[in-house]
Amino acid sequence: MGFFHTELRQLYHTVRLFEPAVIVKNFSNMAQIFPSITITRTGPVDPFEASPQPLPSTFSYQGADHSIQQWLSASGTTALVVLKGDTITFESYYQGTDEHDSRISWSMAKSFLSALFGIAVEEGAIADLSTPVTDYVPGLKGSGYDGVSIKDVLQMSSGVYFNEDYGDFNSDINRMGRLMALGGSFDEFAATLQRWRTPGTYMAYVSIDTHVLGMVLRAATGQKITDYFEAKLWSKIQPEGDAIFLTDSTGEPMVLGGLNIKSRDYLRFGKLYRDFGRFNGEQIIPAQWIEDSITPDAPHLVPGKRDSANTHWGYGYQWWIPEHANEEFVAIGIYGQYIYINRLADVVIVKNSADTRFMENNYESMELALTAFRAIAESLANSP
Template sequence: MLAMAMSAAVTVITPAFAGQTQDCGGVMLSTCPTPFDKMLPDAKDMLNWDQAARVIGFRNDYRNYAGDVFRHGQAAPFVQADKQLQDPTYSVNGKTYTLADYLKRENVTGMLVLKNGKIAYKYLGDGNTDHTLWTSRSVGKSVVSTLVGIAIKEGKIGSIDDLITVYEPELKGTAWEGVTLRQLIQHTSGVAWNEDYANPDSDFAHLTQCEANPGTYDCVRKIITGLKRAHPAGETWSYSSGGAWLMGDVLEKATGKPLAKYLEETIWQPYGMAQDGVWHSYQQGKHDVGAHGFNATLEDWGRFGEFVMSGGQLPDGKKILPENWLTQATDWNKAKNSVSAGHPDGIYGYQWWNNAVPVNAKNVTPAPSESLKGSMWALGIYGQVIMVNRAENLVIVQWSTWPQAEPDFSAQPLEASLMYSAIAQQLR
């Protein structure tokens, strides 16, 4: 167990809001998150937290780091689906697991299943509640990807094929020169980045140390601008939180607003999210991190999934995503390392994952042929998920504290794809 230290109050910049707010441990929100844990784990040790510390840290990310608030709109409450989820099962190597087994094996702390926009199943564990703000980790990348689509629709970004240097001319002469936004958002920039979560000297580990100290924005930008080129742009897929950070930075420069503000104005209020959220900020009121750091309630994670499911349609019928944006976002890139024997169509699009059951998986049920084909998965380390399947009109949200940040695909990621496929079958 890591030593737990009392967290200092974190100042959070809040957009203008007409409703009442409360002081929630230094964060002004319309409703204070619960539970309110008094002792928080040290942010600088995030990659080494034990399971107990991870639960507390993930639901208090909004307090452990400086952040910007995005205010909620007028929400319509979810209703219960006529057909409730019973006890779907899946099997691996001849052993069958129930939903209760799955929750334990995946260290699930929250799960929501929405069928046709209605709640077919909801679970909250480890003391989490409907007012818990859980951190997204890299699920935030998919939120940023969606905001990029909106910025293109609004004309704030000219084209997904624009060069990065159109928006950040100071990057001319660096490894990012000649890279397009499409290559950046698909993680095929060719710029070297070490994402190894277990290596204390990786680029990602250095980023987390920047986050735990003052001057975060300048610290991270120094890392990003100092990177070297490893491959020609567009040829090789290599997952990069550094590239995702830069995608968020480009979006903010194009819109003239921090991510939290742009999210609030385009989706959070117009779509009708129920509660305020907080986005991890590197410069309060100016810059929020594009790689992760989106914090919201379980049901609002689900509402975001429903927004994506709709193709970006607001309650008033207005479409705010470009036509066919989701088709483009899930046109899995065919660059080297994105294509494998298990996923011959590729595994990565516009910061969304293809987590279908591998076509070469053996001794599993549901079988690969019964997998949720065409699903788009927002995935974050330690098991954070928003899965959207438009063919089934199905959204699944999962909060977890996996023992490993990024386990082998044959472990928790495979079992998630099997369970979600079993859920889809039962709810048809």
């Protein structure tokens, strides 16, 4: 009876996960709702200096001035941390949260998985991105992933059909959420999906693509993802908190969106990418992998309005590239999670949110956030 009680409790919280009355609390306490695994931090903490500076009061979007404070409030912000060089210039927490909260990444976790993938490629565990994922994961033969190259999956161009509408109870993403609550395997779920388009021709955001990359990574390295994550990334960047991954009932981590860490640790990851994969003199992530990750290399991936994508933003290896980007790239999670990286300004900005209006127009939400981030970065242009 206790077993079913746990499942029913998880299902109850899954159905209510995004309700306005509980969304803020939920997003800082996901491990109390779903099964999870903790990757414990060890060693010293990478320190940040602090030199507080005010945010710009306004930013301009589509010819109108917008108040930064009103935007922060309207977009359900729970944390905003700004890094210039190695110095935090702004850090604030909202809606009753604080610096100690472990915050859900949602799809920002995809960019972390990309980092691990690049390390595996550099180490020779994955020799060729043109290799079909089914060469590593035979269990996907007969599914929509049969014969699809690793690179097409990395670039959200698998051609597999996946309904990502969080507002549709019967969507694939919500079915996956209920699978987490009631028990089941993400691996088996991926094997049920079917082909929609020719791979490598259309950029369509398919979250389960990232889980398939995780399946490939496990097969290629012969290691658990959490072990690889700890050895190759988490133990290297001197975080201040543990990393917590939500899992399915088999214990497999939700690499497509189930990472929970502190806001300043998201900042450390962004800093690592801003600094070409180097930390304290050590090359943690291959520099070439990072450049390939943020360089769209096919027409359907290049930023701008196009018929071969369902977004104006460009896409790389699990990273977003905005229109008119100038050494800028972004990790984005639903409901307003961002790691914004601007190399020219030497700036990283982390925004965590519980934005209940994000799904009403996620494109405008992303554009507003981008414009605000650019204004913040520009305001720090003359800072040392």
